[in-house]
Amino acid sequence: MRYALYTTPAPTDPFAEAAARWLGRDAFTGALFEPPAVEGLDPAIAAGLRADPVRYGFHGTMKAPFRLAEGRSEDELVAALDTFGRENAPVTVPELVVRRLGAFFAFVPNERVGALDALADRSVIAFEAFRAPLAEADIARRRSAGLTLAEEENLVRWGYPYVFDAFRYHMTLTGRVPRDAAETVERALAAWFADQIGRPFRIDRLALFVEPEAGGPFRVRHQALLEG
Structure with a gap:
């Protein structure tokens, strides 16, 4: 079993509903949907583009997936998360936009938000005591993507390469998109999320x-409001 700490819109927020229907699954309820067709794209290809993000659910990573350290319990993790919520304030991203990041599309802040980066930093540190060391297979898988020296150091120390200076907040909408399908997918995303883009x-x-279970879908187990 693995755990992860993610930001997410409230389950009743239209943003959460739009994202769940785009991906094809609601991580709060487990409900499945038929994702919208992407005009000009073969349905099988479109389904493949969503296969990876639908498993994780719509989210922004604060603490990447980890197994519990020996001697730690889920109840302790939930209690620590509630405490963290009471001690940390909400963060507003002034403008959220859809961009292509390498080979995939995601919602990202139009400009860096210092308070959000700081929240992510605190999340990585605050819950490190709950994380079991990575298995060698997990380390090898991460390394196979090609890491900078700093990302390698992050992987060894924190279990995830993209933390602190390497962190870039994003909420994934697709898996890898072939170059010749990028414009088609971008148009579809712009139309589907027209009410959220730029807000x-x-x-x-x-x-x-x-x-x-390994390889299974992630579900929301608990939410902690940021009230600090």
Whole structure:
């Protein structure tokens, strides 16, 4: 079993509903949907583009998936998350936009938000005591993507390469998109999320996502409101 700490819109927020229907699954309820067709894209290809992000659910990573350290319990993790929520304030992203990051598309802040980066930093540190060391297979998998020296150091120390200076907040919408399909997918995303693109996004909670079985879908187990 693995756990992760993610930001997410409230389950009743239209943003959460739009994202769940785009991906094809609601991480709060487990409900499945038929994702919208992407005009000009083969349905099988479109389904493949969503296969990876639908498993994780719509989210922004604060503490990447980890197994519990020996001697730690889920109840302790939930209690620590509630304490963290009481001690940390909400963060508002002034403008959220859709961009292509390498080979995939995601919602990202139009400009860096210092308070959000700081929240991510504190999340990485505060819950490190709950993280079991990475298995060698997990380390090898991460290294196979090609890491900078700093990312390698992060992987060894924190279990994830993209933390602190390497952190870039994003909420993934697709898997790898072939170059010749990028414009088609971008148009579809712009149309589907027209009510969210270019708007502020208030991050007012951290959610504990759980992967009960390796390779299975993540579900929301607990939410802690940011009230500091």
